[in-house]
Amino acid sequence: MNILITFTYGVSLDQWYNSGIIFRELELYKSLTQKNVNFKLLTYGDQKDLNYPEVLGTIKVFPVGKYLTSKFPKFQSLLLPLRLNQLFKGIDIIKTNQMKGSLIACVGKLLYGKKLIIRCGYEWLRTYISDYKIKKKKNHFKFLLRYTWMYLIELISYKLADGIILTNERDIQFVIQKFRLKKKKKKIRFFYNYVDVELFKPLKLKKKDKSVLFIGRLTREKNLFNLIKAFKDLDGFTLDIIGKGPLEDKLKQTTKELDVKINFLGRFPNNKLPEIINQYQIFILPSYYEGNPKVLLEAMSCGTPCIGTNVIGINNIIKHKKNGYLCDHSSNSIKNAINYLYENRDLGEKIGKNARNFVMKNCSLDLIANKEFLFYKEVLEDKN
Numbered sequence: 001m002n003i004l005i006t007f008t009y010g011v012s013l014d015q016w017y018n019s020g021i022i023f024r025e026l027e028l029y030k031s032l033t034q035k036n037v038n039f040k041l042l043t044y045g046d047q048k049d050l051n052y053p054e055v056l057g058t059i060k061v062f063p064v065g066k067y068l069t070s071k072f073p074k075f076q077s078l079l080l081p082l083r084l085n086q087l088f089k090g091i092d093i094i095k096t097n098q099m100k101g102s103l104i105a106c107v108g109k110l111l112y113g114k115k116l117i118i119r120c121g122y123e124w125l126r127t128y129i130s131d132y133k134i135k136k137k138k139n140h141f142k143f144l145l146r147y148t149w150m151y152l153i154e155l156i157s158y159k160l161a162d163g164i165i166l167t168n169e170r171d172i173q174f175v176i177q178k179f180r181l182k183k184k185k186k187k188i189r190f191f192y193n194y195v196d197v198e199l200f201k202p203l204k205l206k207k208k209d210k211s212v213l214f215i216g217r218l219t220r221e222k223n224l225f226n227l228i229k230a231f232k233d234l235d236g237f238t239l240d241i242i243g244k245g246p247l248e249d250k251l252k253q254t255t256k257e258l259d260v261k262i263n264f265l266g267r268f269p270n271n272k273l274p275e276i277i278n279q280y281q282i283f284i285l286p287s288y289y290e291g292n293p294k295v296l297l298e299a300m301s302c303g304t305p306c307i308g309t310n311v312i313g314i315n316n317i318i319k320h321k322k323n324g325y326l327c328d329h330s331s332n333s334i335k336n337a338i339n340y341l342y343e344n345r346d347l348g349e350k351i352g353k354n355a356r357n358f359v360m361k362n363c364s365l366d367l368i369a370n371k372e373f374l375f376y377k378e379v380l381e382d383k384n
Contacts, residue, residue: 001376002038002091004108005029009074009101012045013052013061020269022055024294028194031369033058037376040091042080042104044068062087077101081108088112092380099124102157109160115379118161121193122291122313123171125150125178130289135220155179163379164188165372167292170312187382189375193294194368195301195359199271202303202356203278210237212338213280213304215273215295216287218245223286223309225251229331231260234338240265242276277302281348282341286327286334290314297363300324300355305348307337321347323354 007013016022029039039059043049049063067083070076081088081104088094094105095117102118109116128150132143158164158179166172169190175181181188216222218241228251231239238261241251248264255262268276277283283299283306290296290313299306300323308314310326318324327337341348 001036001093001380002040003093003095003376004040004042004087004091006094006096006101006105006108007041007043008098009077009104010044011097011101012063012065013041013043013049014045017052017055020267020272022052024196024270026055026059027196027365028369028372029059030057031365032373035369035373037373040087042084042087077104078107080104081111085112088114093117093376095119096157097121099154099157103153106156106160115162115382116160117163117165117375117379118157119165120171120291121167123166123168123174125154126171126174127289127291131221134288151178158184162187162382163375165191165375167191167193168313169316171291187379189371191368191371192363193292193297194365195294195297195363197301197360197364200274200277200298200301200359202352203275205275205278207281208238208279209281210234210342211280212237212239212282212284213242213277213299214239214284214286215242215277215299216285216293217243218247218251220247221288223288223329225254226329226331227284227286227334228254228258228260228262230334230338231262232258232331233335237261237338237342238263240280242266242268242273273298274302277304280304282307282338284334284338285309285314286329287311287314288329292317297359301359301363303352303356305341305352306355307334307341317358321351323351323358325351 016025041061043061043063044065045063046065049061064080068076088108089112093115094108096102096105096119099120105116108114158175158181164187172188172190231237240263242265244267277299283304285293285296285308287309289311306324307327308318308324309329315326318326320326325337325341327333
């Protein structure tokens with residue numbers, strides 16, 4: 001079985017490495033190679049993407065950056081299936097890593113009659129709508145223009161797909177209704193993002209007292225300004241933030257203005273995170289919206305009590321006071337949640353154990369790899 005993975009448009013393997021996520025992102029495919037599945041990666045990098053043979057194993061990489069030299073690289077990228085005709089002819093399934101960049105996979109299907117699996121770690125259009133509402137932008141014409149473009153890309157991709165993988169059950173409801181996919185419902189699968197439960201597990205490490213950890217991109221949708229404001233009235237608590245993003249300078253300025261204990265720790269390779277997560281009493285993800293947040297699942301797999309906002313993408317994972325704690329977006333609600341979990345240690349211990357069990361049952365790498373493999377077989381055997 002030969003499968004081509006098309007990267008998100010503009011993303012390279014080298015970027016994965018520099019972001020510290022290369023090991024996590026390749027784990028699924030390396031696991032599936034043991035089932036005689038051969039993977040090829042179409043990336044948007046250059047020769048640097050060929051520098052990771054020790055990470056890739058038998059997975060082959062085809063960086064296409066050298067072909068995108070015009071003033072219109074997105075249009076030029078649609079010609080890649082023609083330029084790389086031998087690559088596309090030699091595979092059985094084309095699978096997207098995200099929706100963004102899926103048109104190349106669609107062109108490959110139309111030209112060579114290959115099976116197409118559209119995979120979305122998050123639903124692109126739904127996320128764009130949520131982001132627009134949060135940022136409260138007033139340029140409605142620009143929104144409608146981009147909305148229409150994204151809608152058309154998704155419409156084409158979903159309609160041409162022989163299989164669809166989504167990581168959120170509510171995303172499935174969204175795409176079925178938005179794109180009228182009721183007849184394709186049997187070809188849509190819900191898979192949680194996977195977690196290496198042997199790597200992300202409880203460790204017998206001393207917890208820092210009154211310690212809270214956030215991991216993620218420093219962007220508007222993560223609701224970090226309210227998170228920082230919550231610590232203004234949390235006596236003795238410290239928040240450590242792991243991640244980078246466009247709001248870093250503004251967040252640091254807010255920290256100074258409020259005179260709160262916030263440490264910006266930068267990035268860490270994903271395989272170093274279990275030891276870090278296990279040193280904290282609480283993990284928090286206060287986002288305005290999510291898809292299926294890997295970092296939350298990883299923290300839960302470590303048995304760390306987790307707080308998340310009561311939003312799509314989090315409240316379908318966290319069951320309040322069962323395997324986590326839900327709050328709303330406000331700084332006051334975040335503050336109260338942190339205080340409550342800190343003061344109720346028995347509850348924290350219980351939800352930490354339940355969180356670990358939830359991930360073991362629903363999100364383990366072996367479980368998701370097996371589901372993915374069976375779905376590949378089903379797609380290949382489908383004659384429709």
